[in-house]
Amino acid sequence: MAPIVERFVSPGKGNGLRATARISRGQLVYSDRPLACCVSNKHSKEVCHHCFSRRETLLRCSQCKMARYCDATCQKQAWSGHKRECKCLCILLPRLPTDSVRLAARLIFALLSPRSCSSELYSLDEHESHLDLMSEQKKEGLCQLASMLELYIHHEVSNLTEEVTSALPPSCRDALSLIAKVTCNCFTISDGELQEIGVGLYPSLSLLNHDCRPNCVMVFEGTELQLRAIQDICPGDELTISYIETLSLTEDRQKQLEDQYHFLCHCQRCESSEEDGLMLSGEGEKCRLLKEALPRLEGLKAESNWEEMLEGCSHLLSAVKGDVPDENLYKLRITDMALDASVHLGRWEEALRYGVRTLPAYSRYYPDPHPVHGVQLMRVGKLQHHLECMEDALDTFKQAFTIMKLTHGEDHPMTTDLRMKMEECRSELDYKSSSKH
Structure with missing residues (x-):
């Protein structure tokens, strides 16, 4: 770990990271490789499972038919991490485990393999599972994932508590606790354009606490996570990132943080809620129209139904016109969706028109x-x-x-x-x- 940061106990937040020297904005604070990672199921056909590059054509693993690689070099380099997973996938086919189950399994396999001594600031054993804070419904969902994990790795690790005892820290030997730690502490791996492509575990960076207006951001290059300062940071200042997409209303951000990470955010942005008025600006009835249309449009996006999605966005934006400003949160989301759909359909002039309309709001938010x-x-x-x-x-x-x-x-x-x-x-x-x- 670079000497410019250290672990400390952050008042009211628990463990955290703080600067030990002055850090300038734009400075690389820390970079790290994952303890374990995997490409998301929904992107498994377009992203290399070794280097995480997007490719139009990828080589497919001849055995599990799921893992894909840029070329023979990537496939060869990935084999030590994929060989146990490959057997598990073959047995489960045509079913696929969820991303969190695959990540937990890859973590177990990584810990069972000989590896160099780790210099992590934060160990897997110290990661919080937050099981005691979860609702029964959420705990039940995690129990199902834990059962799936045991079923998935059964032929490779016949008894989770037996073979793994020496490799896994004490608090991770139970499948439920391990799954809970993975879901609470994993990071979404994104490409250069910030589109999700996978999930990974970066233990030391789990020390970073959340702020809705953070002083650091995380950007990925392949699977390497790079933490950069976006503000000047003084010695003793805590380093923060945003756990979630910050373009949301205060109430929605707080709900997501409480549901997913089990804490209530008291950052300066949440306490002031000053942006909410602008995000909700415009004629009330027409704002509601946009808000209520979003779930249907998101469904069309998930189905890659670009034609119908663009038609829906275009109709709505024409219907509200100047009664709702471009800075309105729901109008901005629909304008962004219209941009995405236009690009997928190759309607470049239309895409540019929508893209230009989003820029003042992006600059503001x-x-x-x-x-x-x-x-x-x-x-x-x-x-x-x-x-x-x-x-x-x-x-x-x-x-x-x-x-x-x-x-x-x-x-x-x-x-x-x-x-x-x-x-x-x-x-x-x-x-x-x-x-x-």
Whole structure:
């Protein structure tokens, strides 16, 4: 662990991480590889199960037919971690265990394998399961997952308490406790554009506490988690991240944090609730119309029914027009959905129109530097570039680069891609300028 951070007891929060030296915004605070990770089931056909890159064509494991790889090199490098999982998947086919069950199993297999000495600040044994705080309904759901875990690994680890006793810490030897720890402490692994692709366990980073306006963000490069400061941090200051998507009403954020992580947030943003008025602004009846339409549109998105989804979004946005401002939370979500659908359908002009409309709200709700704002600017810039609006594209890419060199770092593939896009724009503008003379 870098010497610029240390573990401490955070008042009212329990364990936490704080700075031991001054940290500048944009600085890489810490990077870590997962103790265990897996690609999400819903993305298993488009993401390499070793390096977590997105690919249009992937090699499939000839045995379990589930794991996929970029090439023979990735497949070979993944085999030591996949071989026990592969046997378990083959026995369970055509059924697939849930992401949390697969992650818990991969954790067990990783701990059963010889490994180098760990220098973690926070051990698996210290992770909270929060079983005592859970409702009976949630506990029942976890019991079902624990039973599935035991069934899934049965042929590879015939008795969870026997073979695993020496490998697993005492508080993790019970399947229910292990599943509870995994679900409470795992991180969603995302690609450079912040789209979910998998889940992983990064023990030391579980020390980070939540804030709805954090001073650090997490960005992934493959499965490596990079923690970067987005504010200047003084020695002794606590490092915080956001556990959830922060573009939500205070009440909804607090409910999600309590349901999923079992605490009530008392951060400055929650205490003031100042943004809620803007998020709910607009004519009441038309706001309700947008809010009530969201579940149906989200269902169409899950089904990849882009045509119907775009039609629904377009109709709603026309119906509310200027009666609901673009900063309204529900209007913003529907505008974003219209952007996604337009891109999938190859309707570039339409996509650009929707993308541009989201930018003032993104700037308002994601104070710079924030990776979500940077990625949205990059998306819009790519549409402008594709449609040959070079001056606009260059300006948008510059705004994105100013943010992402801090949130992703100068060497991240996304930042490198942005640099190349800016050069392309400059070259094309220079060519146009010279051809006029």
